[in-house]
Amino acid sequence: MGPRIQEGRKKGKALGAAVRAQLGAIRSLARDLNAESRPIRGSGATDADGAHFAGQRDEIRPAAQAVVEATLSAPYPKVSDDAAQRFNALADQAPLHYVAGLWRPEDAGQHFITIGGGHAVLQRSATPQGVWVALLADFLINPQRDRLRRCPVCGRWFVDATRNRSARRCSRKCTIVWSNAQRDQKAQTPIRRKREGRR
Numbered sequence: 001m002g003p004r005i006q007e008g009r010k011k012g013k014a015l016g017a018a019v020r021a022q023l024g025a026i027r028s029l030a031r032d033l034n035a036e037s038r039p040i041r042g043s044g045a046t047d048a049d050g051a052h053f054a055g056q057r058d059e060i061r062p063a064a065q066a067v068v069e070a071t072l073s074a075p076y077p078k079v080s081d082d083a084a085q086r087f088n089a090l091a092d093q094a095p096l097h098y099v100a101g102l103w104r105p106e107d108a109g110q111h112f113i114t115i116g117g118g119h120a121v122l123q124r125s126a127t128p129q130g131v132w133v134a135l136l137a138d139f140l141i142n143p144q145r146d147r148l149r150r151c152p153v154c155g156r157w158f159v160d161a162t163r164n165r166s167a168r169r170c171s172r173k174c175t176i177v178w179s180n181a182q183r184d185q186k187a188q189t190p191i192r193r194k195r196e197g198r199r
Ligand SMILES: [Zn+2]
Pocket: 151, 152, 153, 154, 155, 156, 169, 170, 171, 174
């Protein structure tokens, strides 16, 4: 009995770590979609590399956002025809290849698969579309992807980390703005009609 319980615990811990990693990946994508990504840090990466790369990414951002929106129209693991078409159109222009070895400054902004200690496996692309496609491919296969949302009040992308997936606005501030607007709408429409009806 003892070992089994421990096994279960380990499994639970591993699952928790996997979910955290999946949520982390979506948070990172949300920052990219919001154009809030920080300059890439790492040995040798300069601010200019980061800025240059961010600039390149900006041109593709609307197309990437459209892929995400189309993806969210169907729950994981389904990929809608619209999402597939948009993703494939981006991917067509974005040949990717794998590179392993020491990380170099010119790798700033490429998509890392990882290793650490100055070494990396990268998905490298000659075009800015390539890095977006790598990020979007990760998003498509992410079991937590349905937690990515766009705030209807301020338009920011955010991750719903609530247990029952109930978050609809990005912040308390936006929820207050939203509920005030709802209240004003409710308060205005019926009363005016009543008053108008009496006259
Ligand atoms: Zn918001």
